[in-house]
Structures are given as structure tokens and as C-alpha cells.
Amino acid sequence: MAAHATDVSLAVSTVIFALRPHPETGRMTVWMPLVRRIREPFVGKWALPGGPLEPDEDLAESAARTLAETTLLTPQYLEQLYAFGNIDRSPGGRVVSIVYWALVRSEEADVAVETENVRWFEADSVPELAFDHNLIVEYALWRLRNKLEYSSIAHAFVGDTFTLSELREVHEAVLQKPLDPANFRRQIEGSGQVVPTEHLQTGGRHRPARLYRYNRAASDENNGPLPSRSLPGRTQGAS
Amino acid sequence: MAAHATDVSLAVSTVIFALRPHPETGRMTVWMPLVRRIREPFVGKWALPGGPLEPDEDLAESAARTLAETTLLTPQYLEQLYAFGNIDRSPGGRVVSIVYWALVRSEEADVAVETENVRWFEADSVPELAFDHNLIVEYALWRLRNKLEYSSIAHAFVGDTFTLSELREVHEAVLQKPLDPANFRRQIEGSGQVVPTEHLQTGGRHRPARLYRYNRAASDENNGPLPSRSLPGRTQGAS
Numbered sequence: 001m002a003a004h005a006t007d008v009s010l011a012v013s014t015v016i017f018a019l020r021p022h023p024e025t026g027r028m029t030v031w032m033p034l035v036r037r038i039r040e041p042f043v044g045k046w047a048l049p050g051g052p053l054e055p056d057e058d059l060a061e062s063a064a065r066t067l068a069e070t071t072l073l074t075p076q077y078l079e080q081l082y083a084f085g086n087i088d089r090s091p092g093g094r095v096v097s098i099v100y101w102a103l104v105r106s107e108e109a110d111v112a113v114e115t116e117n118v119r120w121f122e123a124d125s126v127p128e129l130a131f132d133h134n135l136i137v138e139y140a141l142w143r144l145r146n147k148l149e150y151s152s153i154a155h156a157f158v159g160d161t162f163t164l165s166e167l168r169e170v171h172e173a174v175l176q177k178p179l180d181p182a183n184f185r186r187q188i189e190g191s192g193q194v195v196p197t198e199h200l201q202t203g204g205r206h207r208p209a210r211l212y213r214y215n216r217a218a219s220d221e222n223n224g225p226l227p228s229r230s231l232p233g234r235t236q237g238a239s
Numbered sequence: 240m241a242a243h244a245t246d247v248s249l250a251v252s253t254v255i256f257a258l259r260p261h262p263e264t265g266r267m268t269v270w271m272p273l274v275r276r277i278r279e280p281f282v283g284k285w286a287l288p289g290g291p292l293e294p295d296e297d298l299a300e301s302a303a304r305t306l307a308e309t310t311l312l313t314p315q316y317l318e319q320l321y322a323f324g325n326i327d328r329s330p331g332g333r334v335v336s337i338v339y340w341a342l343v344r345s346e347e348a349d350v351a352v353e354t355e356n357v358r359w360f361e362a363d364s365v366p367e368l369a370f371d372h373n374l375i376v377e378y379a380l381w382r383l384r385n386k387l388e389y390s391s392i393a394h395a396f397v398g399d400t401f402t403l404s405e406l407r408e409v410h411e412a413v414l415q416k417p418l419d420p421a422n423f424r425r426q427i428e429g430s431g432q433v434v435p436t437e438h439l440q441t442g443g444r445h446r447p448a449r450l451y452r453y454n455r456a457a458s459d460e461n462n463g464p465l466p467s468r469s470l471p472g473r474t475q476g477a478s
Contacts, residue, residue: 007294010247010335055246055333059324082465083322083337085298094294096249096337098322135464142463150389224381225374226321 008085008094012062013050013133015081015101015140016071017123018109019157019173028173029122030141031109033071034129036117041091042130046119048137050097063100071112075102077156081140089132097131101140103156124176148174152193155214163201163209164188247324247333251301252289252372254320254340254379255310256362257348258396258412267412268361269380270348272310273368275356280330281369285358287376289336302339310351314341316395320379328371336370340379342395363415387413391432394453402440402448403427 020031034046049070053062064078078100085096104112114120121127123141128134147153148171155162157170168184188194195215200208259270273285288309292301299317306312317339324335343351353359360366362380367373386392387410396409407423427433434454439447 008249008292010249053247053324053335056326058326059322059335080321082319083298085292085337087295087297096292096298098324098335098337138464146463224385225377 008096010053011050011095011097012053012059012066013048013097013099013136014063014067014078015048015099015137016067016073016075016104017101017140017144018104018112018120019106019170020109020120022122028169029176030124030144030174031120032123032126032137033112033118033120034126035070036119037130038117045130046121046127047130048099048133049118050099053098059098060100063102067102070118073102073104073108073112075104075156076108077103077153081136081143084132084136086132097136099136099140101143103144103153105157105159145174152214155193161197161199161211161213163211164194165206165209167194167212247335249292250289250334250336251292251298251305252287252336252338252375253302253306253317254287254338254376255306255312255314255343256340256379256383257343257351257359258345258409259348259359261361267408268415269363269383269413270359271362271365271376272351272357272359273365274309275358276369277356284369285360285366286369287338287372288357289338292337298337299339302341306341309357312341312343312347312351314343314395315347316342316392320375320382323371323375325371336375338375338379340382342383342392344396344398384413391453394432400436400438400450400452402450403433404445404448406433406451 016032017030018032019028021027022029033049035049037043037045037047049066051062051066053059057065059080060078064074067073067075067078079102081099081101083096083098087094089095089097109120112120123137126134126137129137144153154167154170154174157174158166164185165181167188168179168181171184172179193215194212197211197213199211201211202208255271257270258267260266261268272288274288276282276284276286288305290301290305292298296304298319303313303317306314306317318341320338320340322335322337326333328334328336348359351359362376365373365376368376383392393406393409393413396413397405403424404420406427407418407420410423411418432454433451436450436452438450440450441447
């Protein structure tokens with residue numbers, strides 16, 4: 001462990017995923033906000049929101065701050081993704097970026113304002129980004145799809161209570177394929193990840209559907225022994 | 240992304256796990272090498288091997304180098320674990336440590352020499368370590384046990400071919416509990432992680448047993464789109 005500062009800069013960036021309907025097909029897909037760079041290198045290119053780590057900020061605090069500054073959002077889920085540190089990833093001098101990923105609920109994403117320098121993109125078809133940010137987005141999408149299979153991460157995209165149809169639509173949107181409703185119900189109920197509530201959802205086009213909630217007792221796959229964090233106004237798990 | 244250097248130092252440390260028999264019980268358990276600190280802060284305390292990131296080294300290269308310098312080992316498996324960056328984790332000034340974890344085969348661990356300042360400890364009962372290294376070890380052990388359930392990580396502890404008994408002993412050593420041989424066989428064969436070879440293992444105390452190998456087609460849960468790395472003299476997967 002170094003006592004002296006090295007010539008390596010440290011930055012924190014955040015991949016933010018939300019589910020939104022595609023404007024043409026209407027199908028739910030994964031979207032993410034990007035910021036336009038206003039200085040070199042890569043001026044004018046789109047990039048992940050982020051910035052240098054402030055000396056008095058924890059890593060996750062830094063991620064949450066730049067996220068709030070760019071999108072006005074506080075995420076339901078904020079987790080460290082990976083540290084990217086290839087020697088030649090930044091032309092202006094060596095930068096190691098510790099990348100977080102955040103999942104936000106669709107209603108939250110709706111309030112996020114687009115400006116000239118902040119725009120939402122479909123995550124599977126972002127333009128050519130600054131630095132190695134295309135690789136980072138690709139890795140984050142892979143991790144999201146992979147983690148959906150063995151964890152309860154999908155819950156970050158729904159409300160505190162939800163119907164199994166709503167949860168299935170989240171899986172379908174992330175995986176970009178239709179899922180058989182009966183099979184999905186069997187798998188989810190068998191996993192112990194959700195527990196039924198006493199309440200029904202009414203008022204939609206369909207007949208009333210049972211509301212479920214996330215089974216917190218089965219949700220220790222994120223943090224392990226790491227201290228869990230709270231962001232302002234919201235309880236959330238990070239790992 | 241910062242163009243200027245911050246006042247934060249960057250270090251890379253490595254948690255190295257190997258399976259070794261416990262000297263008293265003879266039972267296989269998880270062991271790890273630690274290095275004694277020879278300067279402040281925490282002089283005399285045991286710590287994870289590591290050091291400052293060199294400006295011309297990639298993160299994984301740095302992890303592999305300090306690992307080789309302290310233990311003479313090249314790991315079968317080397318993966319980024321987590322970046323630890325709490326503000327107050329180092330009394331000598333702010334240090335963010337990007338931690339890798341490595342799994343080495345028992346035969347490899349046997350050649351690792353102990354010196355006055357390098358010693359192997361049972362991972363579940365290390366002494367009070369420097370910095371926040373106890374938390375890091377605890378998190379790495381949790382990750383190892385967790386990942387054993389949903390990935391083929393156990394293969395890093397066995398040879399290219401192995402019997403199902405050998406693989407079960409790895410699971411038992413990591414989880415520290417006996418597993419039913421018939422159940423284990425069913426689960427592993429059902430997972431598609433291993434494929435039988437044409438060969439039998441002979442010469443032991445038991446009747447000849449089928450040798451299996453790792454099914455590489457089913458092993459994409461590690462890297463995703465990240466470029467895979469080779470370390471000197473060894474092919475390995477990192478994520």
C-alpha cells in the first residue's frame with residue numbers, strides 16, 4: 001500500500017439503467033443517460049456521468065453525487081461494477097475509473113430531464129463513446145443480464161409491491177425476449193425471492209392480480225460482509 | 240474523468256486462496272499467504288500482499304506481479320474482487336486499494352516458501368491485520384463461498400482432469416461441511432459444468448474412478464465482454 005501519491009488519477013463513473021418503452025415499438029427496453037463532454041479529450045462525445053474522486057468522498061458517495069448532479073435521480077440500487085485501469089484508456093494521462101452501476105425505477109427515470117448535454121439512449125445501441133466507455137456499457141449490460149439469472153436484482157426496477165406480470169415484464173425487457181407466464185411464475189415462486197402480500201392490484205384492464213413483495217430474508221447475495229449504505233431518502237443495497 | 244492527479248494514492252492488493260490440510264485435524268481448509276509489514280503504518284502487522292500501482296502496469300499485471308514476488312506463484316484464477324476506498328482506511332493519507340483475488344492449486348501452494356515476513360494462515364482465522372484487510376479477507380471468503388454456488392470457480396482448485404470425489408472435496412473444504420456424494424454427483428452432472436473424459440484414475444486406495452474435465456462451453460460466467468488475459472505460462476480466466 002502506497003504512502004506516496006502516484007501519477008495515476010482516480011475517477012468514479014456510473015452506468016445508470018432504467019426501463020423505458022421504445023418510442024417506435026412501444027416495447028420496454030433498457031435505457032441509460034449519457035453526458036456530452038464539454039472539454040478535451042473527446043470533446044463533444046457522449047460519455048458516462050462521472051468525475052474525479054474528491055479527497056473527502058467515499059467511492060459510492062462520489063458515484064451517487066455525480067449521478068444526482070446529472071440526472072436528479074437517487075437510485076434504488078447502486079453497486080460497484082468494476083475498476084477499469086488499462087494504461088492507454090485515456091489520452092490525457094493515466095486514469096483509473098472505478099465504475100458503479102445504478103438501477104432506477106421507470107417512474108424515477110421519467111422525471112429525469114434531458115438537456116443539451118444530458119440525453120437518454122437505448123443501452124444496446126449507444127453511439128461511439130469517449131474513452132473505453134463502450135466496453136464499460138457492454139460489460140454492465142452483460143452483468144445485468146447475467147445477474148438477473150441468479151439474484152433478485154430485477155426488484156430494483158419495480159415498486160415495493162408488484163404483480164408477477166410486472167416482474168415478468170422487467171425480465172422480458174432486460175433479456176429482450178418473451179417469457180412464458182406460467183413457467184416464469186413457477187420459477188419465481190420456487191426461488192423464494194418473492195412473498196405474496198394480502199393485497200390485490202385492481203383497476204387495470206385485467207382481473208385483479210395478487211401483489212407480491214421482495215423477500216428480504218433471501219436477499220443476501222449482494223453485500224456479504226461489506227457495510228450496507230443508505231443514500232439520502234432511500235434505503236438501498238450495494239455490494 | 241479527471242485530467243489532473245488527485246491526492247488519492249492507488250494500490251493493488253491480492254487475496255490468494257489455496258486449499259491445504261489443517262495441521263491438526265488433517266481436514267482440507269482454505270489458506271492464504273500474508274506478508275508482514277516492515278514499515279509504518281502498521282509496522283509488524285500482517286497484511287495482504289500488494290503495493291502501489293506502477294504507472295506502466297495494468298491493474299491485473301500489478302496484482303500478478305506482487306503475487307509472484309511474495310509467493311513465487313502464478314495463479315490458475317485471478318479476478319478483480321472489489322475497490323476499497325473509505326476515506327479513513329489508511330492513517331498515512333488516502334489510499335484506494337483495488338483488490339484482486341487469486342485461487343491456486345494445492346500443488347502450487349506447496350511450493351510457496353514461507354519466510355520470516357511471508358506466512359500462510361488459515362483464512363477463517365487470520366490475526367488482526369493492517370488497514371481494513373480483515374474486512375477484505377472476510378468479503379473475499381464470502382465471495383468465494385457464494386460464487387461456488389453459481390459458477391464453476393471450484394475448478395481453479397483442481398487439475399485439468401479430476402474425479403468427482405476430488406471436486407466434491409474442494410466444495411467441502413470451501414464450504415466447511417460434508418456433502419452427500421450421490422447428491423453432489425447429481426447436481427454437478429446436471430449443471431453441465433463438467434464433461435466425462437475417456438480416462439479413469441487408477442492407483443489409489445479406491446476402485447478406478449472416471450476422470451472429468453471442465454466444460455469450457457458452459458464457462459462464460461466470468462469475463463463477459465472484458466478481454467481475457469493470459470499470465471506468463473498459464474491460461475486463466477478473469478472477470
